[in-house]
Amino acid sequence: MSARCIEKEMADVPECTVPLVVPGLTRDEREAERILTICNSCRYCEGFCAVFPAMTRRLDFVKHDIHYLANLCHNCGACLHACQYADPHEFKVNVPRTLAEVRKTTYVEYAWPSGFGRLYEKNALTVALALAGGLAGFLVLAVAMNGSLLHEPLQGDFYAIFPHNLLVAVFGIVFLFAILALGIGVARFWKTTAGTHGGRSAKSSPAALEATADVLTLTYLDGGHGEGCNESDNRFTLQRRYFHHFTFYGFLLCFAATSVATLYHYIFGWQAPYPYLSLPVILGTLGGIGLLIGPAGLFILNMKRHPDHGDASQKGMDRGFIVLLFLTSFTGLLLMAFRETQWMGLLLAVHLGVVMAFFLTMPYGKFAHGIFRSAALLKNSIEKRMPDSKGLGAD
Numbered sequence: 001m002s003a004r005c006i007e008k009e010m011a012d013v014p015e016c017t018v019p020l021v022v023p024g025l026t027r028d029e030r031e032a033e034r035i036l037t038i039c040n041s042c043r044y045c046e047g048f049c050a051v052f053p054a055m056t057r058r059l060d061f062v063k064h065d066i067h068y069l070a071n072l073c074h075n076c077g078a079c080l081h082a083c084q085y086a087d088p089h090e091f092k093v094n095v096p097r098t099l100a101e102v103r104k105t106t107y108v109e110y111a112w113p114s115g116f117g118r119l120y121e122k123n124a125l126t127v128a129l130a131l132a133g134g135l136a137g138f139l140v141l142a143v144a145m146n147g148s149l150l151h152e153p154l155q156g157d158f159y160a161i162f163p164h165n166l167l168v169a170v171f172g173i174v175f176l177f178a179i180l181a182l183g184i185g186v187a188r189f190w191k192t193t194a195g196t197h198g199g200r201s202a203k204s205s206p207a208a209l210e211a212t213a214d215v216l217t218l219t220y221l222d223g224g225h226g227e228g229c230n231e232s233d234n235r236f237t238l239q240r241r242y243f244h245h246f247t248f249y250g251f252l253l254c255f256a257a258t259s260v261a262t263l264y265h266y267i268f269g270w271q272a273p274y275p276y277l278s279l280p281v282i283l284g285t286l287g288g289i290g291l292l293i294g295p296a297g298l299f300i301l302n303m304k305r306h307p308d309h310g311d312a313s314q315k316g317m318d319r320g321f322i323v324l325l326f327l328t329s330f331t332g333l334l335l336m337a338f339r340e341t342q343w344m345g346l347l348l349a350v351h352l353g354v355v356m357a358f359f360l361t362m363p364y365g366k367f368a369h370g371i372f373r374s375a376a377l378l379k380n381s382i383e384k385r386m387p388d389s390k391g392l393g394a395d
């Protein structure tokens, strides 16, 4: 069979069907198996990221190996621009796109409840519907409870519009469901890919510390040489790493703001609204600014990204998530700025609608990539410390 036949657009031609090298693999997984086998012989890209050393610890690639390596890839693009076997070579090696296609398969396959994995496949529509539903729900609720979206200034008292216990109940249930769904999904992934590390945990081990550092610093978005990812062309840039950091730490600061406010409320009995110079407001404002800069930068990079880096069918999921993060922050900061005016009720309803859409789509959208990749990094840190049972040499 000609290597040209591996191309997706020719996959429906009978003589171009990709041979079933390893039973039980989907077409995307078979293509990944083909490419990983080529890379494992070539090994030119060994220094780029964790994927290549992890690949060389294997002689062949079964389904769970492919799922693990797909989630270990950070899609930096470096190995595509360096590859001597990329298109127009007849091997047509494209590691970032192939692993991106398999990654989506893993999100769908490990999702809980199982049928909900389909939401990944139509994620842009899922996000749009969740956003429309969230906005409509809170706008209608605001009118139903207060008679109007506009009101006399209420000194920033959100709970005069929506009672505190109502918000805790509604958001608590949705958030706990999202955490449960993500937790079960990643536990399924961990169990399935446990083969090489025997499912052992990394409690108190250097592996856990290393994986945590890799997650917190996004080690593998440096391209392996410290100069960063490829975006639209052969040039390296650290912009994606920086914008990821703005997004990630902005999110954590917003989460910290909510946690501190919860402690204030339940432990100290201090009720919102909190002054502009209080800890929850300072943390929330800084986090909100990070969540404006990060998603805006990632959106621009995504628009300019080289088309061969990724899976075009996932653009909607990527951009939907980025836009939702940006809107969460933007509406939150607007609410903070105008909380003492007659617009507070309207802005609060809009902000809560956006936050609800974010929570609803958390387990079935781009948010999951951070959770699955963290698990893959932990697995990588564990298995590289294990004895080399195949005699393939250490990292």
Ligand code: SF4
Pocket (backbone or CB within 6 Å): 038, 039, 040, 042, 043, 044, 045, 046, 079, 080, 082, 083, 084, 085, 086, 093, 095
């Ligand atoms: S991506 Fe290309 S150059 Fe890099 S290891 Fe694979 S085949 Fe070799």
Ligand code: SF4
Pocket (backbone or CB within 6 Å): 045, 048, 049, 050, 051, 052, 072, 073, 074, 075, 076, 077, 078, 079, 080, 095, 096, 220
């Ligand atoms: S795209 Fe980047 S992170 Fe993914 S395998 Fe290639 S070098 Fe590694």
